[in-house]
Amino acid sequence: MRLTVIGCAGSVAGPDNPASSYLLDAEADGRTWRLLLDLGSGAIGPLQAVLDPATLDGILISHGHPDHCADLASLSVLLRYGPSSGTGLAPIPLWGPDGIDERVRQVEGASDDAGLAPFAWRALAPGETRSLGPFTVTAARAWHPVPALAYRIEGPSESGGAATVVFTGDTDLCDDIVAIAADADVLLAEAGWADRAENPIGIHLTGAQAGELARRARAKRLVVTHVASWVDPTATLAQARAEHPHAVLAAPGVVFDI
Ligand SMILES: [Zn+2]
Ligand SMILES: [Zn+2]
Known part of the structure; x- marks a missing residue:
């Protein structure tokens, strides 16, 4: 699998960094499978520099805050009116906690479900596991003020065999997150x-808590993300490394082979 950072600014898009969005792709069955994790404010722009969004195989949303899902409405517009419109594109699976469909309707500002038409929406419950192509996705309850999920995604390793990526979304430290x-x-x-x-x-x-989470979960590599644009990321990374030596910072455009 390869993990590409589209945007990783915490809470709001920064001057040169969109909010949360990551692309996970993997080769299987003679083709490339593409799974998007979050589509926060500002991410729809640079996402188009990485791929044609119409080629996404699925979208996972961690929760309904704008820095994680605001650009779903923009993606909907692109799919309905852009180059792929009228091509018979199948609805893209869209999974997340309860209420993400309502968030798309709210941003769309329409009283009908037109904004949801490009998506095959399905709410995931904590503990639920579903497959999408070569990816196996398991959701866990995150500790956040709105319904929020963390995801464990298993898929083919770049070096053969299987590999696991875990995305916390937004959460405080809790046992469910350590377990997932x-x-x-x-x-x-x-x-x-x-x-x-x-x-x-x-x-x-x-x-420091991100590092503690990685240490307690025995994670091999820690990628620290969602640092607010007004916070010094090198200080955040130093705090994480004090707990887990194999910590690096996410940055827009960076690709991790997994
Ligand atoms: Zn956030
Ligand atoms: Zn949040």
């Missing part, structure tokens, strides 16, 4: 908080 991240080859973990004593509970990880 167990022995991950790559743990894509948010660090939405700067390391301050007064951070409220139940929203985000700090860099």
Whole structure:
């Protein structure tokens, strides 16, 4: 599998970095399979530099905050009116926690379901496992103020055999997240908080907590993401590395072979 960072800015898009969006692709059955993780504010632009969005095989959304799903409405417009319109494109599977369909309707601003037409929407429950091409996706409940899921995705390794990517979405540190991240080859973990004593509970990880999560879950590699654009990412990375030595920062355009 290959993990490409489309955007990784935390909470809002930054001046040179869209909000949360990652592309996971894998070769299987003689073709490339493409699974998108989140499509946050600003991500629809650079996503088109990486692939034709009409070729996506599936979309996983972690939760309904704008920095994770706002550009679904833009993708819908692109698919309905762009070059792929009228080509008989099958609806793209769109999976996420309860309410993502309503978020698309809200951003679309229409009273009908036209915005959802390009998607085959399905709510996932925590603990549910589903297959999509070579990917096996398992959802876990995240600790966040709105319904939110973390995802464990198993698929073909670049070096043969199978590999596992775990994406935390947005979450505070909790046992469900440690469990879903167990022995991950790559743990894509948010660090939405700067390391301050007064951070409220139940929203985000700090860099140190992302590192603690990786250590407790015995993850092989930690990719620290969702650092707010007003926070020094090198400080967040240093805090994560104090807990887990194999930590790196996500950045737009970076590709990880898994
Ligand atoms: Zn977020
Ligand atoms: Zn959030």
